[in-house]
Amino acid sequence: MSTNISASHFSSHDGNGPLLELAGVRASYGPIEVLHGVDLVVPQGSVVALLGPNGAGKSTILKVCSGLLQPTAGEVRVAGRVINGATADQLARLGLCTIPEGKGVFPNLTVRENLWMATMAGVSLSDVEEIAYARFPRLGERRKQLAGTMSGGEQQMLSMARALSVNPALLLLDELSMGLAPLVVANLYEIVAQVSEEGVSILVSEQFARTVLGIAHYAAIVLHGNVTRVGTPAELEDELSAAYLGS
Amino acid sequence: MQQFVQYTILGLVLGGVYFIAASGLVVTYTTSGIFNFSQGAIAMLAAFTYWQLRWGWGWPAPIALLVVLGVLAPALGAVLYQVVMKNLRGTSEVTKIVVSVGVMLGFLALATWVWNPTASSPRNFQKFFGANAIVEIFGVRITWHEIISFVLALGIAAGIRFLFVRTRSGVAMRAVVDDPELLELNGGRPERLATISWAGGAFLAALAGILITPITGSSMSANALTLLVIDAFAAAMFGRLKSLPRTFVGAIVLGLTNYYVVAYFPSSWTWTSAFRQSIPMIMLFIILIILPQDRLRGTTVLRTRERFHMPTMRTAWIAALVLVVVMFSLQTIMQPSPMKTLAYGMTLAMIALSLVLLTGLAGEINLAALSFGAIGTIVVFHFGTTGSGLDARMTLWGIVLASLVCAVVGAVVALPALRLRGLYLALATMAFGVFVSKMVLSEGNPRRLFGRDFTIFPGGTLRIPRPKIGPVDFNSDKAFLTLVTVLFALLAIGLVAIRHSGYGRRLAAMKDSPAACATLGMSVVRLKLSVFMLSAAVAGLGGVLMSAQLGAVSAERFDIFLSLSLLMVTVVGGIGYASGALLAGLFLGCSLLAMTNTLTKLGADYASIQAIFAFMISAVTVLPATIGITMGKNPSGAVTDIVKGLNDIKQARPLMFTIIGFEVGIWLLTATDVLTNWNFVILTAINLLVVPPLGGAIMKKRAYAKAGVAPPTPAEFIGIDRAYTQLDLDEMESVLGFDALGVAAPVLHEGEPAHAPA
Amino acid sequence: MPLLETVGVKVRFGGNVALDDVSISIEPGSITGLIGPNGAGKTTLFNAITGLQSVSSGSVMLNGKDVTKFAPHKRARLGLARTFQRLELFTSLSVRDNIRVAGEIRNRWKSIGGGRMDATAEADRIIDLVGLRDVADREVGEIPTGNARVVELARALMIQPSLLLLDEPASGQTEDETEAFGKLLRKLAAEDGLGICLVEHDMDLVMNVCETIHVLEFGRIISSGSAEHVRTDPVVIDAYLGAPESVG
Numbered sequence A: 001m002s003t004n005i006s007a008s009h010f011s012s013h014d015g016n017g018p019l020l021e022l023a024g025v026r027a028s029y030g031p032i033e034v035l036h037g038v039d040l041v042v043p044q045g046s047v048v049a050l051l052g053p054n055g056a057g058k059s060t061i062l063k064v065c066s067g068l069l070q071p072t073a074g075e076v077r078v079a080g081r082v083i084n085g086a087t088a089d090q091l092a093r094l095g096l097c098t099i100p101e102g103k104g105v106f107p108n109l110t111v112r113e114n115l116w117m118a119t120m121a122g123v124s125l126s127d128v129e130e131i132a133y134a135r136f137p138r139l140g141e142r143r144k145q146l147a148g149t150m151s152g153g154e155q156q157m158l159s160m161a162r163a164l165s166v167n168p169a170l171l172l173l174d175e176l177s178m179g180l181a182p183l184v185v186a187n188l189y190e191i192v193a194q195v196s197e198e199g200v201s202i203l204v205s206e207q208f209a210r211t212v213l214g215i216a217h218y219a220a221i222v223l224h225g226n227v228t229r230v231g232t233p234a235e236l237e238d239e240l241s242a243a244y245l246g247s
Numbered sequence B: 001m002q003q004f005v006q007y008t009i010l011g012l013v014l015g016g017v018y019f020i021a022a023s024g025l026v027v028t029y030t031t032s033g034i035f036n037f038s039q040g041a042i043a044m045l046a047a048f049t050y051w052q053l054r055w056g057w058g059w060p061a062p063i064a065l066l067v068v069l070g071v072l073a074p075a076l077g078a079v080l081y082q083v084v085m086k087n088l089r090g091t092s093e094v095t096k097i098v099v100s101v102g103v104m105l106g107f108l109a110l111a112t113w114v115w116n117p118t119a120s121s122p123r124n125f126q127k128f129f130g131a132n133a134i135v136e137i138f139g140v141r142i143t144w145h146e147i148i149s150f151v152l153a154l155g156i157a158a159g160i161r162f163l164f165v166r167t168r169s170g171v172a173m174r175a176v177v178d179d180p181e182l183l184e185l186n187g188g189r190p191e192r193l194a195t196i197s198w199a200g201g202a203f204l205a206a207l208a209g210i211l212i213t214p215i216t217g218s219s220m221s222a223n224a225l226t227l228l229v230i231d232a233f234a235a236a237m238f239g240r241l242k243s244l245p246r247t248f249v250g251a252i253v254l255g256l257t258n259y260y261v262v263a264y265f266p267s268s269w270t271w272t273s274a275f276r277q278s279i280p281m282i283m284l285f286i287i288l289i290i291l292p293q294d295r296l297r298g299t300t301v302l303r304t305r306e307r308f309h310m311p312t313m314r315t316a317w318i319a320a321l322v323l324v325v326v327m328f329s330l331q332t333i334m335q336p337s338p339m340k341t342l343a344y345g346m347t348l349a350m351i352a353l354s355l356v357l358l359t360g361l362a363g364e365i366n367l368a369a370l371s372f373g374a375i376g377t378i379v380v381f382h383f384g385t386t387g388s389g390l391d392a393r394m395t396l397w398g399i400v401l402a403s404l405v406c407a408v409v410g411a412v413v414a415l416p417a418l419r420l421r422g423l424y425l426a427l428a429t430m431a432f433g434v435f436v437s438k439m440v441l442s443e444g445n446p447r448r449l450f451g452r453d454f455t456i457f458p459g460g461t462l463r464i465p466r467p468k469i470g471p472v473d474f475n476s477d478k479a480f481l482t483l484v485t486v487l488f489a490l491l492a493i494g495l496v497a498i499r500h501s502g503y504g505r506r507l508a509a510m511k512d513s514p515a516a517c518a519t520l521g522m523s524v525v526r527l528k529l530s531v532f533m534l535s536a537a538v539a540g541l542g543g544v545l546m547s548a549q550l551g552a553v554s555a556e557r558f559d560i561f562l563s564l565s566l567l568m569v570t571v572v573g574g575i576g577y578a579s580g581a582l583l584a585g586l587f588l589g590c591s592l593l594a595m596t597n598t599l600t601k602l603g604a605d606y607a608s609i610q611a612i613f614a615f616m617i618s619a620v621t622v623l624p625a626t627i628g629i630t631m632g633k634n635p636s637g638a639v640t641d642i643v644k645g646l647n648d649i650k651q652a653r654p655l656m657f658t659i660i661g662f663e664v665g666i667w668l669l670t671a672t673d674v675l676t677n678w679n680f681v682i683l684t685a686i687n688l689l690v691v692p693p694l695g696g697a698i699m700k701k702r703a704y705a706k707a708g709v710a711p712p713t714p715a716e717f718i719g720i721d722r723a724y725t726q727l728d729l730d731e732m733e734s735v736l737g738f739d740a741l742g743v744a745a746p747v748l749h750e751g752e753p754a755h756a757p758a
Numbered sequence C: 001m002p003l004l005e006t007v008g009v010k011v012r013f014g015g016n017v018a019l020d021d022v023s024i025s026i027e028p029g030s031i032t033g034l035i036g037p038n039g040a041g042k043t044t045l046f047n048a049i050t051g052l053q054s055v056s057s058g059s060v061m062l063n064g065k066d067v068t069k070f071a072p073h074k075r076a077r078l079g080l081a082r083t084f085q086r087l088e089l090f091t092s093l094s095v096r097d098n099i100r101v102a103g104e105i106r107n108r109w110k111s112i113g114g115g116r117m118d119a120t121a122e123a124d125r126i127i128d129l130v131g132l133r134d135v136a137d138r139e140v141g142e143i144p145t146g147n148a149r150v151v152e153l154a155r156a157l158m159i160q161p162s163l164l165l166l167d168e169p170a171s172g173q174t175e176d177e178t179e180a181f182g183k184l185l186r187k188l189a190a191e192d193g194l195g196i197c198l199v200e201h202d203m204d205l206v207m208n209v210c211e212t213i214h215v216l217e218f219g220r221i222i223s224s225g226s227a228e229h230v231r232t233d234p235v236v237i238d239a240y241l242g243a244p245e246s247v248g
């Protein structure tokens, strides 16, 4: 497994080139190809939303970026470097943070132990705890509770807390809003917007376009394993309704 | 008083060693979700290896210890994880259990192979610093070995707890079980952590093995040593496989009880020694009763990797008929001795069928199927025979009674564990199995009960006659083989019928989500109980017939290791299928025996190279274990592959007719004494093993030539945007000519390549 | 008489109080909404009602009968059915068999005379009713989450309950599917007289179909009333809905 990543941090990349770039990426689960040549660019410091119906391949794109799934063709570049072949844990320690869909916590660890795991990306536990409890006071009250016994929404907060505290260069978020109360969703996206203002580049997948379009700089429509259209939210207004109704 | 202190100290020490063994179990369970049955076997191997280095080859103790504990044991654990356990992710509990049982049996076979148990000079295993390194505390003499053991136990307890709670790596090890992918996303290395924790688990097992061997003063027997550490299961269960402090308490109580029984039970009680040996299992049972109920909460049961498709009733009838016809044809050309072997295999298959019912359909586990056979046998012996001497026969009433009693005993065994998860029921049955072996089957002498003399298992051997039902006498080998074959066929059809019935679906539903079942109005405990009783009854029936086949049975026939082997081989065959049970029975009852017999005979014939054959015999005994170990790769069992192959053959008519014709031909030749039985066996093997793949390859080529298409690729794009519709499948089938190849359409859903070979 | 009444139900987990003095009641033929922030105790309330979670104090009445001490299956037999937020499907069975087996389970406890149903035929009927025809013969593990939630509903309907508890049935469904789902719920309530309790974060759905809505926060009911009342209640906006314009 060869990788041309040096130990340096992604964020050391300077200039305004794209932080994440996918070129002709194909990927499959076993024999079934799910991505058929995806091209996508996430400019430094911007929020890009992946939109599309059930099963379009949004989560798969994120998996490829995070290193959990190796592309069968094409290149994934982070800060200009090809990262094909790098494993998820290497990427995580280099400043990429992924919040997977639905199951972002270790159910048999306590809240605090879950946060402890986040420190493997190279931050200190006290920092992580401070940020997490400040953003989500609920977590602070429940440090010793097993994550698996928390409500669906509380678990989502816990997994989000990692994204906020490890100080990543690139953040990948999958279905952030699922199962969350409207107020929490609004808050979370506010936070996402803030984080991006601090210079973090963010790629976020959402089934419900409405929630994310308010803060996204660009949106990419994913259909049948291809990115069919990229543009600013305003440009995409029409396509969006077509994509959902027509699929 | 002096005596009390003495025994208390000894009990504490034994408890400490139990704890070390139990902590190894807890470590591997918390970090990989696998309850490691091979823990005891690793301890045993370590003890033997240490003996070899220390006394066999006379190495100094520190070096021997360093090599065993510092190098070999951790390496073994790491290799075990990398080669075997890693593949178990996403499999069901029974597969996990069976694989670690396979490892255990493999190590056992290995140890008896390397360290011949019948060696002339006994192996002498001494305490550290020798038996005379003694200090006096409170006027009691204690060896340094014992002090070291207890101190180590305390240290390990503190150490592991510290690791798992206070260090990030320890917490990360616990996180691996929950979600290795998420750990990777966090920046952790799950593979490395799991390997390390298995190395640690093996180290603890090895340490326990080396410490415990001289303490119990038992001679070095591989079986006994393995079981000794299995005693630690009770302690681990007391901590629910999680809590180390509770495990410690459990272990200490276990150790103390052990010595207090020795000290204070009247020596006139003849069963004291048997009782002492069963204490851990009795305690395990009590623990299961007092553990609070598992909450029926959503345990996001992910879909496990095992896949069993359901044969139709028609297939079941045809298969059953084929089985009976084949057996009948074989009978006509067979000599009595292989016929006996075959009948033995069929009775084992019947017992295996009880496992298919319980595990394949309901997802529960019984580790002591043969112990129910033992209960049935005892019942028949006492209440189910008529006549005496050569005229003795088993009665129908005896058979029915034996099955009923087994069902009731099954209920008693299972009831306490039914409220709990599957693993607990599995362990309850194992406790029961050990209890039966140690306390029931050892009852060779009369006891006075209610003023009457009664012997449960007189003389250690029971003579069990064959049955006579109504006017039909099944005493001859032929008649008996027919009986068991027909019975098996009927039970197998019944099993398929159950799978197709509402009862079968309810079992499947219960297996998948007890919580959902309860909220639909199902009494989960009652359903579980019913299927366990049914299964125990079948096991009892099979056991009774097995005893009748053997004629005289001793306690070894019902050994817990045999039960474990049978379960393992059934899972290897395919725990979801009656045919899996058939394979298991025949393999364990016939093939193994046939192989060893053949090799022994060859060895006798060619005395000059006898050593080679002796080696091969040993290798054969390791065989089942090695197969069991590979289960992780193909958890659905061999039958799944065989069925696929059969389908191929069925579609390729000419091939099928060739095979059947050839087989009938050699049968005729054998029946007319042109061929010997041996030639028949060899030719059959060739016919069944070599012809299908060869012929299949030829047929496949022809099919493509006929369809006149190059294997197309675009098919793979379908199913990405939308699911396969039946239309797509039809189209694909017609294009690819799958019809002719017999590749079943659903295969595409299972992620098999849609590419066809060029 | 209400189908369901909880009287001062309280549930604690160690030091945390997940439900505190919750009293609600549900009438036949009505749809009641239960909303509230994450961790408010909605799922816990369902668990307490169905018996998967024991209560520290208070009582649960079904049809006027106190069932607080009943096991889950006993309560189900009194006409109570539910779906799960974290799906609890029978993964080794097909969609059709998932639904059919529920009828077969029901047949075991429904008294012999007249109570039994033809589970196969009834399953077919329900499959058509909820619109699962297209996926009926697929493995339940393969279908999208949106469909899977409908399977849970269909399965619950098979035991012919009088009271149905739905835990986030629309999450994972597309907007079209959700709309159809709302229509179905109204139909069940109006035509079959089913009492329905709906937990959802999709406010469009809740506001559209529910006659009464209870809002939970920190285990307490902070507001109850019609959709209009709840939507404009400042307490609710503050705790749950957020700025009014974000509500559809």
Ligand SMILES: Nc1ncnc2c1ncn2[C@@H]1O[C@H](COP(=O)(O)OP(=O)(O)OP(=O)(O)O)[C@@H](O)[C@H]1O
Binding pocket: A029, A034, A052, A053, A054, A055, A056, A057, A058, A059, A060, A061, A207, B719, B720
């Ligand atoms: N582990 C897997 N094995 C096989 N196929 C998979 C696997 N995961 C996803 N797929 C398939 O890949 C395709 C794309 O899935 P993906 O999860 O990327 O979609 P998505 O756009 O994220 O959808 P959703 O909105 O439902 O999350 C789907 O058809 C899905 O069935």
Ligand SMILES: Nc1ncnc2c1ncn2[C@@H]1O[C@H](COP(=O)(O)OP(=O)(O)OP(=O)(O)O)[C@@H](O)[C@H]1O
Binding pocket: A145, A149, A150, A151, A152, A153, A154, A179, C013, C016, C018, C036, C037, C038, C039, C040, C041, C042, C043, C044, C045, C085
């Ligand atoms: N077994 C348990 N042990 C400890 N606390 C628990 C347990 N189960 C639930 N809780 C706590 O009880 C509270 C209520 O949880 P519940 O699941 O009912 O929330 P909910 O309203 O359904 O939220 P959501 O909308 O996120 O699903 C939460 O704070 C949760 O952490």
Ligand SMILES: [Mg+2]
Binding pocket: A058, A059, A060, A101, A174, A175
């Ligand atoms: Mg997705």
Ligand SMILES: [Mg+2]
Binding pocket: A151, A152, C042, C043, C044, C085
């Ligand atoms: Mg909930």
